[in-house]
Structures are given as C-alpha cells and as structure tokens.
Amino acid sequence: MLADPVLRLGVQGRGAVARLLLDQAAAGNLEAQARLGQALLDGHGIGQDAALALRWFRIAASAGHLGALNMVGRCLELGWGCAPDLPGAARHYQAAAERSLDWGQYNYANLLSQGRGVNKNMPQALAWYQRAADSGHAKAMNLVGRFHEEGWVVPQNLAVAFEWFQRAALAGDFRGQCSYATMLIGQGRREEAVQWLTRATRTATPAFLQTIRQAVHRLDWLGYGPVLRAIDQRLSQV
Known part of the structure; x- marks a missing residue:
C-alpha cells in the first residue's frame, strides 16, 4: 500500500490526482509542487x-527542487505565464546546470550556443553539452556529435561524430537517429539507415517529420518507401 499520496499518482483519475497534488503542494511537498506546476502548464487534470x-x-525552485528550477527557466525563455525573459532564463538554467541537472545543462548550452540571453560562447556551450551527454542526456549527445561533425570549437572528426550520433540514436533521440542515419547513408548502409529513420518517425515532431520527408525525397531511392509510409501514418495520428 502506498502511504504517501504523491506516490499514488497515476493510480487514481486525473481529477483525484490534481486534488492530491494541491493538498500535498500546499503542505510543502516539493515534488508535488513541481508536479502541480507541470499539470497546470499542460492542463492535465486541472484547468x-x-x-x-x-x-x-x-x-519549489526556491526550496531547492532542481527540476522546478529548470522549469522556471523554460517559462522565462518561452514566455509561459510571463513576459519572455532570456537573461532570467539563462540564470535559472545556469543554476540548475551547476547543480548537475542534465536538462539545465542542455538548456543553458542551447542559450550559449545561440547567444540568447547571454553572450554567445561556443566553447562553453560544448562543455555543458558534454557534461549533459556524459550524464546520459540523449539530445545533448546529438549536439556533441554536431560539434564534431561540423568542426565547431573542436577539429572536425567524423568518426567521433558518428559515435555520438549512434549513442544519441540508441538513447532514443529522434534527431540523433536522423543524424546517425545520415552518416550511415554516407557509408552506403542504406538499409540500416531506413530502420533508424523509421524509428525516428515514432517520436519526431510534425515539423521534423516533414524535414525527414523532404530529405528522403531528395535521396530518390525506392527503398525509402517504409520511411514515407511511417511518416504518413504518424501524421494521420497527430
């Protein structure tokens, strides 16, 4: 039997979950406060x-919850519930990153690489992507691969890029799966590439699915039919 009501999340209906979250959040439970924030942001079980x-x-962030600290950054970056504040977002991401939260490291690296809210600093961006990737963050793995593929900050090294793209693909990042497939195509391993592109269609955003479709059409090979069918099926479900 689960004694802590927060641990019963997902067992009861969404309305009941929202009530439990409200009770626990009001009582000072940090995890409930962070989850309540996410529920309110998504409209899951609550307005x-x-x-x-x-x-x-x-x-929750002020009491030390790292996920909530990162989410304050997301809200400030994207203007969720407030006016956009990129410098504020960068400060929150940096605070979460310095406390070893992989999502904070990834998000802070994104701002550093783009010069949004902070001065553009590609060496620092790579360092934070690397730290997140070393923690198992799949999206960061793909970005580390991109740095080595393009020769950003570091000497171009396609072998290292290939390894990072493969790791990102295996970890489930759809962009990493596409990056890995692209390098497989360059090696003449088209059948393997088709398998990875098809896997990417399962989690890719609608916009990225269109990007995959355009890239496949440019390749002009009949063997990519399964990828196109997978894209059409996924788009029909969105």
Whole structure:
C-alpha cells in the first residue's frame, strides 16, 4: 500500500490526482509542487494556467527542487505565464546546470550556443553539452556529435561524430537517429539507415517529420518507401 499520496499518482483519475497534488503542494511537498506546476502548464487534470504553474515552479525552485528550477527557466525563455525573459532564463538554467541537472545543462548550452540571453560562447556551450551527454542526456549527445561533425570549437572528426550520433540514436533521440542515419547513408548502409529513420518517425515532431520527408525525397531511392509510409501514418495520428 502506498502511504504517501504523491506516490499514488497515476493510480487514481486525473481529477483525484490534481486534488492530491494541491493538498500535498500546499503542505510543502516539493515534488508535488513541481508536479502541480507541470499539470497546470499542460492542463492535465486541472484547468490550464501557465501563470499559476510558474508560481508553483518558483515556490519549489526556491526550496531547492532542481527540476522546478529548470522549469522556471523554460517559462522565462518561452514566455509561459510571463513576459519572455532570456537573461532570467539563462540564470535559472545556469543554476540548475551547476547543480548537475542534465536538462539545465542542455538548456543553458542551447542559450550559449545561440547567444540568447547571454553572450554567445561556443566553447562553453560544448562543455555543458558534454557534461549533459556524459550524464546520459540523449539530445545533448546529438549536439556533441554536431560539434564534431561540423568542426565547431573542436577539429572536425567524423568518426567521433558518428559515435555520438549512434549513442544519441540508441538513447532514443529522434534527431540523433536522423543524424546517425545520415552518416550511415554516407557509408552506403542504406538499409540500416531506413530502420533508424523509421524509428525516428515514432517520436519526431510534425515539423521534423516533414524535414525527414523532404530529405528522403531528395535521396530518390525506392527503398525509402517504409520511411514515407511511417511518416504518413504518424501524421494521420497527430
């Protein structure tokens, strides 16, 4: 029997879950506060309210919840429940990154690589992507691969890029799967590439699915038919 009501999340209906979260959040449970913020942001089991979500993320973050600290950064970056504040987002991401949260490291690296909210600094961006990737963050793995593929900051090294793309693909990142497939195509391993592109269609965003479709059409090989069918099936479900 689960004694802590927060541990019963997912066992009861969404309405009941929201009530449990509210009770536990009000009682000072940090995990409940962070989850309540996410529920409010997504509108899951409770009315969607981005401004209130941000308030709960701030409460949990101020008490030391790293995921909530990162989510305050996301809200500030994207203007969820507030006016966009890129420098503020960078400060929150950096704080989460320095406390070893992989998502904080990844998000902070994104701002550093783009010069958004902070001065552009590609060496620092790579360092943070690397730390996140070493922690198992799949999206960061793909970006480390990109640095080595393009020769950003480091000497171009396609063999190292290939290894990172493979790791990202195996970890489930759809962009990593496409990056890995692209390198497989360059090696003449088209059948393997088709398998990875097909896997990528399962989790890729609709916009990225269109990118895959355009790339496959440019390749002009009949063997990519399974990829196109997988894209059409996925888009029909969105």
